[in-house]
Amino acid sequence: MHTPQSTNLDALRDQAFMDAVARESGQDLKSCYQCGNCTAGCAYSHDYDIPVHQVLRLVQLGQKERALSCRSIWLCATCQACTTRCPNNIQVATVMDVLRHMARRAGHAPERLVKSFTDSFLASVARHGRIFEVGLAAVFALKSGKPLQDACLGPAMLLRGKLALLPHEPSAQAKAEVAGIFERYRAQVGKEGAQ
Numbered sequence: 001m002h003t004p005q006s007t008n009l010d011a012l013r014d015q016a017f018m019d020a021v022a023r024e025s026g027q028d029l030k031s032c033y034q035c036g037n038c039t040a041g042c043a044y045s046h047d048y049d050i051p052v053h054q055v056l057r058l059v060q061l062g063q064k065e066r067a068l069s070c071r072s073i074w075l076c077a078t079c080q081a082c083t084t085r086c087p088n089n090i091q092v093a094t095v096m097d098v099l100r101h102m103a104r105r106a107g108h109a110p111e112r113l114v115k116s117f118t119d120s121f122l123a124s125v126a127r128h129g130r131i132f133e134v135g136l137a138a139v140f141a142l143k144s145g146k147p148l149q150d151a152c153l154g155p156a157m158l159l160r161g162k163l164a165l166l167p168h169e170p171s172a173q174a175k176a177e178v179a180g181i182f183e184r185y186r187a188q189v190g191k192e193g194a195q
């Protein structure tokens with residue numbers, strides 16, 4: 001007799017993962033009843049491999065590997081549309097953010113271009129105290145391997161004053177505050193790495 005194949009979800013259930021997501025996001029995912037409102041409002045659903053309500057379902061079921069290895073968490077734009085649509089006031093975008101951080105800490109390969117952009121963005125803020133758009137665009141273009149992809153947009157944006165050729169110079173206090181944020185982040189990551 002043919003026995004249908006099934007997945008034993010209980011065997012894959014990771015309680016420590018469920019607790020960590022709840023702790024880091026501050027959200028009680030037990031109240032999610034899978035209505036799908038978050039997915040219905042997500043402009044990126046068509047590019048996701050797993051719709052956002054199902055990502056939350058994976059967390060509810062403690063399916064750590066599937067949740068942390070999905071593409072969707074890297075493509076989420078943190079636009080908050082899902083959060084505003086949730087009838088149970090779940091901060092869905094925050095959960096996606098937490099999963100992205102967890103995936104990176106756990107060594108899951110992120111979407112290459114997303115990682116390149118994020119790294120370039122943070123490097124620009126760390127260096128200049130705020131974003132320097134032209135520098136960011138140049139570094140990202142090189143890292144992405146498509147140096148001329150958006151080059152045609154540059155002159156028009158410069159002419160309209162949307163871009164500055166030189167970095168803005170923030171006040172010393174603003175620079176010190178931004179540097180403090182990076183220091184606190186590195187200290188936190190160091191603490192977690194030592195645990």
Ligand code: SF4
Pocket residue numbers: 031032033034035036037038039053056085086087088089090092
């Ligand atoms: S909108 Fe809220 S309750 Fe509905 S599926 Fe999404 S997270 Fe769950």
Ligand code: SF4
Pocket residue numbers: 038041042043044045052075076077078079080081082083092093096
């Ligand atoms: S925050 Fe992310 S998951 Fe939520 S609607 Fe926006 S892109 Fe979709």
